[in-house]
Amino acid sequence: MTYIAALRRKNPLVICLTNDVVKNFTANGLLAIGASPAMSSCIEDLRDLLPYAQALLVNIGTVNPELGAFYKQAVTLANELAVPVVLDPVACSAGAFRREIALDLLVNHKITLLRGNAGEIAALVQAKHELDSKNATESITSVNHKSEKVAEVSSKGVDSAGVAKPGALAEQCAKAFQVLTVVTGPVDGISNGLKTVEVTNGSAMMPLVVGTGCLLGGFLAAFIGSKELQRLEEYDLFSATLWGLTAYSVAAEMAAETCENLYQRVEPGSFQIEFLNALYRMSDEDVKTRKNWHMTFNREQLGVYFICGTQDFKETDNSETAALRCIEMALQAGITMFQLREKGVGSLKGAAKVSFAKKVQELCETYQVPFIMNDDMDLAEELDADGVHIGQDDDPIELVRQRFPNKIIGLSIHSPEEYADSQVELADYIGVGPVYGTQSKGDAKAPIGPEGIQAVRNVDAEIPIVAIGGITVETTATIREHGADGVSIISAITKANDVAKVVKGFKKF
Template sequence: MDMHKIGETLQKVREVNPLVHNITNVVVTNFTANGLLALGASPVMAYAKEEVADMAKIAGALVLNIGTLNETEIEAMIIAGKSANESGVPVILDPVGAGATAYRTQTARKIVSEVQIAALRGNAAEVANVVGENWTIKGVDAGAGAGDVIALAQKAAEQLRTTVVITGKEDVVTDGAKTYIVRNGHPILTKVTGTGCLLTSVIGAFAAVEKDIAEAAVAALVSYEVAAEVAAKKTVEEGPGSFQIELLNQLSKVSAADAAQYGSVEKIAE
């Protein structure tokens, strides 16, 4: 992928200021909104089933996150997802903790069966459990899986007819036809709750301005993770609390040139 295209897509997010409709979890709502604002997108959190269809159809993207799920919220997600589908609005799903409990797994599978999602973003265990593969999970974090993450991502993309993003030490992005590995980011991201959830919403912001969802996801990953690398460097002595605040700062500062210069992307299959 052309590294300059990544920078151009980041610039486009800031120019367009897309409305990103999030139905997310109670743990990360504030951080997600602040992160999207810092980046240059426009977040809205709307959960009531009476309004989600109206909100989803005017959004640039809809992000569904099952981190703290309940029946009312799941109903709202399905309503919003169908409305987004009817209006051509990309839907991004974060199946938080799929595999940890039967309820979470069933919910993620229900959403992908009733809503056409543009992208699925999770760790290896979550994605595996959505498509019925065996992979261990501890709470909402991926356990050690011996499986081939690239093969898993490609299988999930084909099965769900969508773009799949599996994040970890290295990130895999595939739409079944083309596959990318992104090698940016920093381990401290795993010490702050909500960094993965925010990343999913950032992918939503990029998907709102770039029709090729795999390329949008790669651009989102690089922009976000390059910002994280700088934030980690600046707060190395302080720890995760300072890192969280600095990540917001760097999301507002990361430039097209930074993304093009520091992004580490490998295309592995046509």
């Protein structure tokens, strides 16, 4: 990815409606990464500036009633001009005044990106649930929101404790408000409701420097607003935001390392200066080599679950090249999860398998799609894969869960009886099938039909289920109607003349 290089070529204008405490630091940070900051504090000025801007930051850190009204005018104008808006709801967990301002902007206007600490985001999600309950809405979305427990987070003014699962909180918020959400803390979480990633880069020194959180709002605005970035082949809002968030955290690590080298200690004053220097030196290569991402699971990721290996392309001139080409086309078209099943006649072994797996993993990371290894625990551990999928005859799931406590784990199930004999509570999802006859797996069991999916669903109404085996676009609707959250596909994609068309066909359901 080349998001930082593209940002610097464009030098995007970011209008900042931010608090008085951090204006200088925000401006310097944006200049360091290659953006052009401008501060504004009245609608008359904003009418002149905003038509030329690539993004608008609204930070409510030093809010009053007049500024609250101004923020509404500003976001309304940005929406009219199609300028992306980043909202930083500073200290909205501290009281009703700030919370109501942030809630109004989220509910009644279009916010492109919401960034806050765990306490702020949790307070907004809780407020949205209460609003839905008050309005007595009966929509499916509202029911789902009310059924989820919101994380309890200790807050004090603008400060907040962390949360055990920032990705889960970001996902809750993204679904509640239909907005891309970033939750910051010791571990950062980002979610659009479908894709969720946790970022473990960063430095413990950041909370000790006033303005690092507020600067991040403007920093991300530069990444999501640049038209130069939007012209990149790999661009999408989630990817650009994740890249910017990671770059920011990597800069903090680089700053701490520089302080250690120069001063043999890391202290707030020197860290602040070196952090700005690190933003100035930051490159896409720094992000690529230092990023530390963890994909988290949600059942929507089972929607279009592509599985393959080089053995599925053995009839081509170069099975590895053909497989990589097909996988990338499928990722571009929108598959939601990928499993590398490199086994059977014609599959790669040893170093060749490892090399191929790394290339596939890099593709999945580019499109933020979970990379799952099939039945190769050692390689999954070596690559730090997002998860593993095991069959009934593979390693026992209790040992796999012990080895991978925080990874996505899938387990194959053939029948309600097999379900009853399995420790499915240790799995994130189960793969049920084969639904129909299949040539992709030589050891496949007898087909169970859509009724077999329904039989397992009748036993467990909640567990995420992905159907597998001989599935086509034409049979997907029936399978989903019988209780599957999604479908796993091999040959329907690997043998397709038009991969994108087939994937998009599956995505309709």
